[in-house]
Amino acid sequence: MTDQAQLLPGTLDLLILRAVSLGPLHGYGVLLRIGQISANALLIEQGALYPGLFRLVRQGLLKANWGTSENNRRAKFYELTVAGRKRLQEETDSWNRLAAAITAALSQQPEEV
Amino acid sequence: MRLFQSLRFRIATLFQRAEMRAEMEEELRSHIEHRADDLERSGLARTAAERRARVEFGGREKYKEEIRKAVGGSSIETFLQDARFSLRMLRKSPGFTVAAVLTLTLAIGANAVVFAVLNGLFLRPLNVPQGQSLYAIQRGNDNYIIQSYPDYVDLRDRNRSFDALAAYTIVQGGLDTGKDPSHVWFYGVSGNYFNALGIQPYLGRFIQPSDERGINSAPYIVLSYAYWHSQFQDDRAVVGRVVNLNKHPYTILGVAPPEFRGTLLFFSPDFFVPMVNLQQLLGWVDPNARGNRWVFEVLGHLKAGVTPVQAAADLSSIGFGLHQAYPKDDDQSTFSLVRPGLHGNFFAPAIRAFLAGLMLLAGLILLAACANLGTLFAARAADRGREVALRLALGSSRTRILRQLLTEAVLISLAGGAAGLASSVVLLHRLSGWHPFPQFPMNIPVNPDANVYLVALVLALASGFLFGIVPVRQVLRANPYEIVKAGSSARVGQRISVRDILLVVQIAICAVLVTSSMVAVRGLARSMHTNFGFDPQNVMLVDTDLKMAGYDEDKVPAMQRRMIDAMRAIPGVTAAGLVDTPPLHMGWDVKDVFSDTTTDLRPSNAVAQAITYKISPEYLQAASTVLLMGRKISSHDELNAPHVAVVNREFARRILGSETGALGSHYRLPDGTRIEVVGIVEDGKYTANLAEDPQAAMFLPILQNPASDTTLVVRSNRDGPELASAIRSKLRGLDSGLPAFLQTWNEEMNGALFASRIATMSLGVLGLMGAMLSITGIFGMAAYSVSKRLRELGIRIALGAQRAEVLKAAIARPVKLLAIGSAAGLVLGVLASRVLAFIVYQASPRDPLVLGGVVLAMVLLGLVATWIPAQRALSVNPLILLREE
Numbered sequence: 002m003t004d005q006a007q008l009l010p011g012t013l014d015l016l017i018l019r020a021v022s023l024g025p026l027h028g029y030g031v032l033l034r035i036g037q038i039s040a041n042a043l044l045i046e047q048g049a050l051y052p053g054l055f056r057l058v059r060q061g062l063l064k065a066n067w068g069t070s071e072n073n074r075r076a077k078f079y080e081l082t083v084a085g086r087k088r089l090q091e092e093t094d095s096w097n098r099l100a101a102a103i104t105a106a107l108s109q110q111p112e113e114v
Numbered sequence: 115m116r117l118f119q120s121l122r123f124r125i126a127t128l129f130q131r132a133e134m135r136a137e138m139e140e141e142l143r144s145h146i147e148h149r150a151d152d153l154e155r156s157g158l159a160r161t162a163a164e165r166r167a168r169v170e171f172g173g174r175e176k177y178k179e180e181i182r183k184a185v186g187g188s189s190i191e192t193f194l195q196d197a198r199f200s201l202r203m204l205r206k207s208p209g210f211t212v213a214a215v216l217t218l219t220l221a222i223g224a225n226a227v228v229f230a231v232l233n234g235l236f237l238r239p240l241n242v243p244q245g246q247s248l249y250a251i252q253r254g255n256d257n258y259i260i261q262s263y264p265d266y267v268d269l270r271d272r273n274r275s276f277d278a279l280a281a282y283t284i285v286q287g288g289l290d291t292g293k294d295p296s297h298v299w300f301y302g303v304s305g306n307y308f309n310a311l312g313i314q315p316y317l318g319r320f321i322q323p324s325d326e327r328g329i330n331s332a333p334y335i336v337l338s339y340a341y342w343h344s345q346f347q348d349d350r351a352v353v354g355r356v357v358n359l360n361k362h363p364y365t366i367l368g369v370a371p372p373e374f375r376g377t378l379l380f381f382s383p384d385f386f387v388p389m390v391n392l393q394q395l396l397g398w399v400d401p402n403a404r405g406n407r408w409v410f411e412v413l414g415h416l417k418a419g420v421t422p423v424q425a426a427a428d429l430s431s432i433g434f435g436l437h438q439a440y441p442k443d444d445d446q447s448t449f450s451l452v453r454p455g456l457h458g459n460f461f462a463p464a465i466r467a468f469l470a471g472l473m474l475l476a477g478l479i480l481l482a483a484c485a486n487l488g489t490l491f492a493a494r495a496a497d498r499g500r501e502v503a504l505r506l507a508l509g510s511s512r513t514r515i516l517r518q519l520l521t522e523a524v525l526i527s528l529a530g531g532a533a534g535l536a537s538s539v540v541l542l543h544r545l546s547g548w549h550p551f552p553q554f555p556m557n558i559p560v561n562p563d564a565n566v567y568l569v570a571l572v573l574a575l576a577s578g579f580l581f582g583i584v585p586v587r588q589v590l591r592a593n594p595y596e597i598v599k600a601g602s603s604a605r606v607g608q609r610i611s612v613r614d615i616l617l618v619v620q621i622a623i624c625a626v627l628v629t630s631s632m633v634a635v636r637g638l639a640r641s642m643h644t645n646f647g648f649d650p651q652n653v654m655l656v657d658t659d660l661k662m663a664g665y666d667e668d669k670v671p672a673m674q675r676r677m678i679d680a681m682r683a684i685p686g687v688t689a690a691g692l693v694d695t696p697p698l699h700m701g702w703d704v705k706d707v708f709s710d711t712t713t714d715l716r717p718s719n720a721v722a723q724a725i726t727y728k729i730s731p732e733y734l735q736a737a738s739t740v741l742l743m744g745r746k747i748s749s750h751d752e753l754n755a756p757h758v759a760v761v762n763r764e765f766a767r768r769i770l771g772s773e774t775g776a777l778g779s780h781y782r783l784p785d786g787t788r789i790e791v792v793g794i795v796e797d798g799k800y801t802a803n804l805a806e807d808p809q810a811a812m813f814l815p816i817l818q819n820p821a822s823d824t825t826l827v828v829r830s831n832r833d834g835p836e837l838a839s840a841i842r843s844k845l846r847g848l849d850s851g852l853p854a855f856l857q858t859w860n861e862e863m864n865g866a867l868f869a870s871r872i873a874t875m876s877l878g879v880l881g882l883m884g885a886m887l888s889i890t891g892i893f894g895m896a897a898y899s900v901s902k903r904l905r906e907l908g909i910r911i912a913l914g915a916q917r918a919e920v921l922k923a924a925i926a927r928p929v930k931l932l933a934i935g936s937a938a939g940l941v942l943g944v945l946a947s948r949v950l951a952f953i954v955y956q957a958s959p960r961d962p963l964v965l966g967g968v969v970l971a972m973v974l975l976g977l978v979a980t981w982i983p984a985q986r987a988l989s990v991n992p993l994i995l996l997r998e999e
Contacts, residue, residue: 048177
């Protein structure tokens with residue numbers, strides 16, 4: 002557990018959007034998908050997912066429908082709306098810019114300054 | 115419309131939210147089950163898997179709360195939730211709830227009543243269109259509001275500041291509608307009165323300026339709605355009917371609307387008559403004499419854009435012109451504007467001071483109640499420390515807990531506020547319907563309006579928040595782990611807590627209230643035994659006005675002689691005399707007095723003013739007023755004889771220099787009459803205020819100073835009702851058309867004592883409330899401290915503690931706080947009663963009886979309040995108690 006990274010504030014929503022962009026998922030599925038695409042490198046408390054999901058639905062970025070899961074249980078499935086897809090693109094771009102800038106800044110060698 | 119839509123939306127979301135909550139619940143369960151499925155697949159047993167899944171999920175309640183927040187928690191929904199929970203909690207502790215609500219009921223009720231009176235008399239404008247711009251005028255020098263008719267006419271016609279200046283005066287008369295003549299009170303009004311006020315008739319028409327075509331030219335009557343309703347049974351055919359007013363035929367023109375009750379707040383007339391006709395009705399008013407001031411009040415709407423200051427300057431310049439033209443009658447004086455309704459600065463300052471005092475005391479009650487509730491809430495919060503700790507540990511946020519506590523406080527304050535307001539409304543309606551003086555159509559119009567409801571609500575909510583805040587610190591500092599570990603009864607604080615301070619403050623306030631009420635009661639009791647300068651016991655007063663029965667001036671003295679003789683002929687009557695207005699009556703006559711050598715008799719040259727009585731020779735004996743020197747008025751002091759007077763000691767001292775030299779000396783009245791002093795009587799009380807400074811008074815022979823409106827003073831050794839019927843039958847024998855009003859002198863005195871009685875009553879009630887509040891306060895504190903320490907007390911008893919020691923341990927602290935609070939309150943109360951001396955006759959706080967009474971009262975209160983907790987402490991059964999824990 003100790004080698005897992007804490008999430009930066011605000012990044013959970015981006016991860017959820019990304020996870021759902023690969024296909025409709027229920028809440029537990031979102032959690033598994035995030036684990037899968039991040040190679041289990043991120044520490045997410047399970048319950049913490051839900052406030053994020055509800056928030057995104059309320060913002061119109063996700064839509065939710067009740068359905069039946071692969072375990073044959075009732076579950077709520079989330080998928081991206083058009084607005085959600087657009088937001089994911091924007092957020093991804095802005096994250097990449099930020100990450101590149103931070104990485105560049107951190108990888109500067111003394112003699113290059 | 116917008117509001118409605120938003121409300122509908124909110125209600126709709128409320129229903130959706132219930133659905134959403136169920137969905138959320140299901141979704142979280144579904145998550146945990148999926149996780150458990152996975153764990154099961156990895157080899158765990160189903161139950162173990164489920165438990166593990168729940169643990170991994172984390173604080174479910176916390177996340178639900180966060181979801182609610184993420185979705186945008188509706189404030190209504192959270193409030194309803196809090197409210198439901200609070201109601202459940204309050205139902206669980208009925209003692210606390212009842213005590214808190216009752217305390218608040220008392221406080222809000224008291225404040226609502228006092229504020230409603232203040233509102234009814236001062237804040238609410240007169241009930242006429244655009245009442246805000248209505249002003250009465252008064253002369254600046256002595257704030258004298260009564261004008262003469264010629265002055266009024268000049269002010270009315272020359273001013274450029276008012277839309278119209280109207281005038282009215284209050285008079286009484288006898289109205290004969292074909293049945294028994296009845297005694298009535300009415301306004302004499304200027305022709306433009308109704309127009310100037312902007313009132314429309316309910317029936318028929320009003321008096322118009324065009325009706326006035328000279329003195330006694332307009333024999334018309336406009337009925338008030340109430341009088342029309344009660345005396346003419348809503349008969350619409352009454353318009354055009356002719357009735358007899360003081361034996362003169364008057365035509366009824368119309369009826370005023372129900373909401374118009376005249377322009378003096380507490381005095382509603384039976385009807386209105388043109389002012390120009392008053393001379394015919396009353397005789398003594400002279401519309402042509404500039405020095406004859408009888409126009410009760412002049413008032414009008416300011417023109418748009420004119421400020422009261424500008425209007426006063428305008429009037430003052432007219433006043434200067436009048437002074438130039440008529441230096442004998444009109445002093446040089448400026449004018450000022452006052453709000454109408456309370457007769458300018460005549461009644462207003464005293465009433466305002468009294469109400470301000472009451473408001474202050476009511477505020478103290480509220481403060482005491484808040485302190486009381488603060489104690490209750492703090493104790494409750496301490497008791498609930500465990501519950502709060504558990505909720506915190508289970509993931510509830512502190513803000514949520516605080517909000518819930520505040521909701522509880524608000525619910526209590528709303529309940530208390532509603533109950534207080536309801537009881538005050540009942541009280542106010544009764545107060546409004548109360549006629550303190552049977553002789554006058556007077557009442558205090560204090561029915562509550564929106565202002566009162568608003569103030570009560572704001573006060574209730576404000577105090578709710580105030581005492582709701584008290585436990586906040588306790589909650590914020592609560593450390594759930596410590597409390598859950600240690601249990602709530604671990605600490606018995608010996609340091610001074612907020613609760614202790616609150617209790618001391620509260621007791622002090624209550625002691626102030628108790629002290630002031632005792633001072634007031636004692637003052638009233640004393641004023642009953644003061645020397646009035648006459649003896650009101652066993653005396654019947656018979657108020658008649660011969661004008662009402664149509665007697666001409668030359669027939670009045672003979673009729674008065676016959677009335678006096680008839681009274682003296684009644685068996686059991688020991689003395690009977692006549693006076694124009696008895697002392698301590700609601701109205702009194704004040705005259706300027708000039709020294710014998712003064713020739714220029716303008717008001718500014720007067721030596722002093724003296725209250726004037728016109729009496730028959732027998733009056734002093736009938737009133738039991740003691741003659742100190744000289745002789746009484748005799749029947750030889752008639753119109754053609756030299757004018758004489760009997761004066762009181764104060765008059766002799768102040769105006770004639772000394773008591774001994776006064777006999778035989780002379781002075782002058784404003785009309786130039788030279789008067790010789792023939793007798794000196796004791797000082798007395800004259801104006802309707804027992805706390806008055808010594809007043810100069812003179813008694814003039816009624817034969818030399820005729821008056822038709824007089825009161826017979828009949829002293830007898832028979833009891834009231836019997837004597838009254840004998841008097842009535844005698845009067846009927848003399849003239850069956852003469853209305854008479856009978857009451858005992860003691861009843862009449864109730865009017866003079868009105869202010870003191872009201873003051874004593876209000877202070878008494880407030881004192882009682884203070885006492886009740888301190889009982890609940892001490893009781894709450896003592897009961898709480900005993901219940902907290904039951905276990906300790908049980909151990910002490912088990913170890914062989916004596917009753918006294920147990921008692922000491924249980925209630926020593928509340929008793930000590932009571933003593934400190936009472937002492938502080940007593941000192942404050944003694945200081946505060948200086949203020950009381952203004953309204954309560956002889957209010958002296960240094961009276962040992964008062965001091966003793968307060969101490970005794972507080973001790974009794976303490977005993978009552980600690981009795982039950984002490985009993986409980988003594989009856990502790992250590993065995994049961996120790997087994998329980």
